[in-house]
Amino acid sequence: MNRCETLIVIAALVLALAAGGARAQELQLKEADLCKLIPVLRAAAADLGAAQAMSEREEASRTGFSGDPLEFFRGRAKVDLPQGVRYVPGCSRAASAKGPVAIFTFGRHIDCYERTWRDYWRGMKRGPDEKLPPEPNLSKSCRAEHEQTMKLLNDTQEVLEKRGFQFLSTGIGGYPIYLASPGQVFGMALELYNIYDRANAPDGHPFFIFIQNEEAREAALAACSDMPSGPIIVVRPGDRFFEKEPLETLDVALRKAGLSENEYDAMKVALFMARMDTKPEWFQAAEAAAANDPAAVRALAIRRANADLYRRLAAEFDPLLDALVPRQ
Numbered sequence: 001m002n003r004c005e006t007l008i009v010i011a012a013l014v015l016a017l018a019a020g021g022a023r024a025q026e027l028q029l030k031e032a033d034l035c036k037l038i039p040v041l042r043a044a045a046a047d048l049g050a051a052q053a054m055s056e057r058e059e060a061s062r063t064g065f066s067g068d069p070l071e072f073f074r075g076r077a078k079v080d081l082p083q084g085v086r087y088v089p090g091c092s093r094a095a096s097a098k099g100p101v102a103i104f105t106f107g108r109h110i111d112c113y114e115r116t117w118r119d120y121w122r123g124m125k126r127g128p129d130e131k132l133p134p135e136p137n138l139s140k141s142c143r144a145e146h147e148q149t150m151k152l153l154n155d156t157q158e159v160l161e162k163r164g165f166q167f168l169s170t171g172i173g174g175y176p177i178y179l180a181s182p183g184q185v186f187g188m189a190l191e192l193y194n195i196y197d198r199a200n201a202p203d204g205h206p207f208f209i210f211i212q213n214e215e216a217r218e219a220a221l222a223a224c225s226d227m228p229s230g231p232i233i234v235v236r237p238g239d240r241f242f243e244k245e246p247l248e249t250l251d252v253a254l255r256k257a258g259l260s261e262n263e264y265d266a267m268k269v270a271l272f273m274a275r276m277d278t279k280p281e282w283f284q285a286a287e288a289a290a291a292n293d294p295a296a297v298r299a300l301a302i303r304r305a306n307a308d309l310y311r312r313l314a315a316e317f318d319p320l321l322d323a324l325v326p327r328q
Contacts (some may be wrong), residue, residue: 045323113146196224
C-alpha cells in the first residue's frame, strides 16, 4: 500500500473501532475462519469495484453527455410508456445539460387552473404591508378542467403501476408524481404542466438553475417552449441505471460462508488491524498507549497472535485487503 492508501485504511479502522473496535481487538483470528473469509472478501471487493464503476459512469453522464437522451436510455432498457405520449427530442436535448433527460408530452396545453396560479406566482409582488395580493378567483369550469388534468395523470400512474412501476413519492400538493421502473432502471416524474416553459418563474426553473450561459439558456427555453404547455412525463436514470455488475454478491457470499454481517465486519477490522500490527512502529505505538492497563494488555496479546498469523498468510491476504481500498 502507498501512503495515501495506508491513511485511508487507518481512517476506516478508526471509524470501525469507534463503532465496535473493542470487539475487534478481542477477536482472535483462526486460520480456519480466515479460509472461510476469503470468498467473502473477494465478493466485497467485487461489490466495491462495481459500485465505483457505476459512480464513474453516472458522473460522466452528468459532465459529458451528448446525443439523443431517448436513444441513450434505449441502449440500457426498453422505455415503456403509455400510449398517447409523444417524445420531444429538442427539449429533451436541452434539458440534458446536466445529464440525460427524456421528455414526453400528452399534446395538451396547460389548463386554466394551473396557468392562473403559475401567472399569479410569477407576477406576485408583496404590497407595502408585506401581505400577499388576493388569490385569483377561479371559475367552476377552470376547476373542472384541472380535474381532467389530474385524472389524466392519475390514470397514467395506474397504467404504469400495472406494468410494474413503483410509486415513490409526490411533490408539494401531490404533484409531481415520482415513480421508478421495474428494477429501478428509470426514474419518472408526472408533471402537471411543462416545467421547462419560459412562462414559468425563473427562480426554480431548471434552466435558470443549471444553465449559466445566457445564450445557451435562451436556446433551451426556445426548444422547450415550442411544445404544448400542459402535462408532461420526464424520464431520468433510476438508482440502478448505471449498474452493470450485480451489487448483491457480498450478501450471497455471507450466506454461503455462514457469517452474519456483524461477524464479517468484526473479522475484517481484526484482519486489517493484524496487517497494520505487522509493522513494528504501529504495534509499538499500541504498546505505549496500553501502558499498564490490564484490559489493554490482554487485547495486545490477542493482536500479537493475530499479527503472527497474518505474517504467515500475508501473501494471500494482502491482495484481498488492497482490493477493499477505494480507488483514488
